[in-house]
Amino acid sequence: MNGNSIYEIKNLSLANDDLILNETIFHNANGYIGVRSNFEEGYKEGFDSIRGSYINGFYDFAEMKQAEKLCGLCEEKQTMLNVVDSQGIKVKLGDEPFSMFEGTVEESSRYLDMAAGVTGRRIVWCSPKGKRAEIVIKRMTSFVQLPLFTIEYTVKALNFDSDITFVSTHIGDVKNYFNPNDPRVAGESFEHLVPVSAGFKNGVSYIVTDTSKSGLTVCTAVKNILMKDGEFSECVGGHRTETTIASQIKENETVTLVKYTVFADSVRQADCKAKAESEMAKAMAVSLEKHYEAQKAYLDNFWNQTSLEIEGDDDLCLASKYNMYQLLQSVAKDEHCNITAKGLSGEGYEGHYFWDTEMYMQPFFTLTNPELSRNLVAYRYSILDGARENAKILGHKKGALYPWRTIMGKECSGYFPSGSAQYHINGDIAYSTIAYYLATKDLDFIAQKGAEIVFETARLWMDTGNYYHGQFHINDVTGPDEYTCIVNNNYFTNASAQYNLHWAVRFYQLLKEAGKTQAIEKIGLTEEEVAAFEKAEKNMYLPYDEELGINPQDDSFLQKEVWDFENTPKDHYPLLLHYHPLYIYRYQVCKQADTVLAHFVYEDAQDIETIRKSFAYYEKVTTHDSSLSTCIYSIVASKLGLEDKAYAYFGDSAKLDLFNLHHNTKDGIHTANMGGNYMAIVYGFGGLRLKESGLYFAPSLPKQWTGYKFKIMYEGSQIQVEVGSDSSVFTLVNGDAKTIHVYDEAYELENTLTIPRKKVGA
């Protein structure tokens, strides 16, 4: 990794809000586990904290009563569990416990080192009685050994000799965070965890816990190693264990405790305890330094695959790297899970997977790390039966309808008009499956898993829409913009269905030609069905308003009054927190890019003039109350050559979490926005598009920058793109030569190509 890879803050605020925010900002995760960055020693008495450790895809069921029962409504949700607290380490210097809230904090800082894959905290502290110590704490969740979380806790005595005592805890009876007043986190406290056992075996603390309803088990193991002699005593009480380590420290001496935690869960392995034992043994087999080295090597590769740099704006460059790093921390490393809306950094949205994955986060992996992208498709394949069942619940006779929000495949939407009614989730999953194919041409995977998804989602469109005056209409669905719900012919949805149907036909043809017909046979897909797909695709109704020359968001969008923005106080945004949904529905007002998103992902459905007019129209009525919005506006502004706008929208999105712009980063990072940030650079400024006809670029350069670069993988070849003020340089880093299109002209990329910059969108 080049350039700055460290995000650091100094002179830590000890205000409660900042502490909770930093729990998120500096959390450690690897896609399997996530641990929020709480202080090992805890906060001041009475301070609020979301002290959580999570396993991706590990959940319990929770009752979700409907105020009014209606047929088929969801009354049980899944929720990602806080499974354990192994963060606790308390240190006593003589008889004085270390606390940031007592004595004097002389120096303090926290950092995230994205090249090394660790976070840290450094404090110079003077105790009430005058003992000065430097405390350095380093944490890692390993990308190489996924179940492993380590805390390296070092104390240096600066001016004293004394006893030193560490109390390291391992707590199984934890709870999820809840807040009855915030719709974005769980509103109730449930008892999710059932203690099974807690105890020591050969110096390792094991805690085994069952979930109360989902029938799952988690085992965590903790081992403490002191890097000098010490007296260990073990204590088990209730569903927790405590290890006390007594030793001595001398002036200028450094004493280090390393705390290893490994996680094992029954989603992945039936015998969790055995798995925890073997993972602990594996962790112990090499030194901590070796673990750090492996982490560094993994990240070297990651940053090399990405190689995104922005020249001329270090803050933005750092923020963009932070965002990519968080995507890596969040993305599933196996097929049992996906990417939650908040990564593994918090409990916002209860660890559910949404369309955010496919439309905002997966593109980053599709372009830089296709294997991780394939995992994400494989996860969707693993819940395809759930989606078939969900389609039945929604009344359908054929096809699959993916749940709007889920962990294990069942729908978790409490309010279906802005949940299950978002049928575009089907088109989104198809889109990302197709994008994976376009980036890799991995037809084997399509034959095994991808095509079945695309076929079954296509079938659902056929069972949802109907012909009216010769055109295929899709009624009573909700588009991405939740400020109107249950509408007819949402433009985005129809365009998405059209693309889905198109590719169902294409995959059918490609698989037939290749003789890889297992999916076709498995689901009994007939020629007649495929012909019907094609007919619906060709006759898909895409609303268009002659007068304005734009695509209306849905059939009735334009007949409504425009929201009275002028008389809406600033503190009434986001509107959803201040107005009854029915009132919002009645106006032309968009929470986020909807038709404009369609103009990006399904750009070939309209000519550039329509897109230009649509962009201008929707820009005026969009509040960007969703974090998924500005990045898309940035991309389409780039496409239209609106460079200032592209840059302004990009800036808003890049720093969302680092600057807590939405005031809720404490509940977790905004992973989708982070992916959108990447897209705004690569798809937006870089003008990249993946189409069946090939790979396209149309680079532009914000005038605030001197240049930028990134690498992508395309059909097994690695391509580097460097955009400068006069020209763009395309380099084949490795792999076979490829045809690329730059400003719509085709070139053969064999070594290096230098293409003069052109004005985009003119």
Next chain:
Amino acid sequence: MNGNSIYEIKNLSLANDDLILNETIFHNANGYIGVRSNFEEGYKEGFDSIRGSYINGFYDFAEMKQAEKLCGLCEEKQTMLNVVDSQGIKVKLGDEPFSMFEGTVEESSRYLDMAAGVTGRRIVWCSPKGKRAEIVIKRMTSFVQLPLFTIEYTVKALNFDSDITFVSTHIGDVKNYFNPNDPRVAGESFEHLVPVSAGFKNGVSYIVTDTSKSGLTVCTAVKNILMKDGEFSECVGGHRTETTIASQIKENETVTLVKYTVFADSVRQADCKAKAESEMAKAMAVSLEKHYEAQKAYLDNFWNQTSLEIEGDDDLCLASKYNMYQLLQSVAKDEHCNITAKGLSGEGYEGHYFWDTEMYMQPFFTLTNPELSRNLVAYRYSILDGARENAKILGHKKGALYPWRTIMGKECSGYFPSGSAQYHINGDIAYSTIAYYLATKDLDFIAQKGAEIVFETARLWMDTGNYYHGQFHINDVTGPDEYTCIVNNNYFTNASAQYNLHWAVRFYQLLKEAGKTQAIEKIGLTEEEVAAFEKAEKNMYLPYDEELGINPQDDSFLQKEVWDFENTPKDHYPLLLHYHPLYIYRYQVCKQADTVLAHFVYEDAQDIETIRKSFAYYEKVTTHDSSLSTCIYSIVASKLGLEDKAYAYFGDSAKLDLFNLHHNTKDGIHTANMGGNYMAIVYGFGGLRLKESGLYFAPSLPKQWTGYKFKIMYEGSQIQVEVGSDSSVFTLVNGDAKTIHVYDEAYELENTLTIPRKKVGA
């Protein structure tokens, strides 16, 4: 009352389902209190029962959590309380307790006497040891002294002498019925009642109970009188009292216990206990016979005002009378309450008031008993501030929006798309207010209360709709048919808004002319606003389809596919219990009359040919899954001269409860359907209409009948209508001469007019 006024069943079934059904069918109520007809002695061990006594408008709050919190959603509902159980009387003959489930029931019957206003049960019973007794029980809730409920319990020894003991209970710690699996009754058990005191004073048992959240109090008093010497002992335990009365009975002797209960509640009177004491004293002041006589006199007047008779179908005639009697039992007798969807017969829909009142039940009172109709408007006036508050919650800046379901004025809808979104409730309340005016010309009441309702609802339409292409559109509301929700320009809603706006203008003019401008001044209604009302009325958009020549139910109704009725199994009706709402929304299928209802109540908005085509169109796509549907189809069929259809639809609705056709009469009667049944005769067959231009009739006669008659009140005059096979006879029973229109020709009714029958709708 002429003809048969007694509904009786013999050889009582003791099946649990039948018992619960009969609790409803034979319940006693008077609009203030309602007592279900449980057996005094209880059922067999383990039998289910809904043992309830209710006070109209007496409620507690209950939490109603939303599965997903959204701004402004309702999270607390009101629920009508089961307040006490004073039904209990157990009799012992010697050492043998009377029970229908032991010994031998030789004869048994139950009846409702609608002329006398009492229900009864008669049993000839032989005890296990051979004692034969006749037991006759008569119950009354007094229409004259509303707080009074009496049970007259008579035992005749047929073949024995023995001790006889009565144990009469008064129980304050009762609960509401709940069923977690039925959306139509409460799904949870709440602790609504807080005991305050229970005890005897001067031989009267008093129980005082508070509600847990609404801050209300209820007091009931019970007095037992034995019509011969007996030994009374009183016992108080917990929140209940028991009176044991020991006496002797000889062969052929009759022993009677009379149990008086009076109800008092803090909605109406702050000091309930004092009120209960004075009501008990009032009840004691005259003999039971006098109470019966007063009841009879009240009902003589009621039946005289109504005088509905059907000649040629005794069953239908009896069913129609049963329905009218239930309306009288259900209707509020003061301004603190209204008519619940189930009357006071059960807990279905939790004692809430819906649009059912205004559109289905109030017309009966408007035409036969305008004072009761005025009460209903006055109740709506009493919650006008609540409706203003509700409008604010829904985002509006002006006007009032009545809650879709309520007791005390706050919204209780759990699922707003088929609840609060039914803005037509405003138009419905305006409609019934206008109808009251049209029937009475009571401009004083309009000046005091009615106009303010009509003005504030008109204001809400202005804040809801918007001009589009010069026409006034109303978007994102739900019409009466809940099988599509949140639609644009629901025809019924728009027609209703148009009528509401029209009358807001008219009342403004009439009140200005009469110098009765208090409402105008109070709410600051301006000339400009009234001009805007008029403009919106004139430019109201009423969807019309040129091709079909019908009014589409809403903007997009016709572009949807017609529901696949052919392949829908019979047991999949009502659809709402078998299909996800979103699936239903996507098809042309109606739960109930919607546009067809508009064609009845706002008939002048369309020509007859459009109505004819609409009727034919909607008939094919309506399931009548709601009990509010067939009566409307009957009325419009009558209007169109479709006599067979009019009769068939009428027959379906008339007997709904007596024959338990919807399988849920146990939860209470279907009051709206009962009102609809009356309307199908008077508006349907009789062709009655109330318009500003006068009173209209267009009688038709089902060929199954030889004739029918009814009386109505019109502008203070009582008019009798007798329809025979050849002609109709109109008689001015009392009051001033009136102009009436028959088959659209005007006549002056001074004494009697005989008009030859004509074919209607040709």
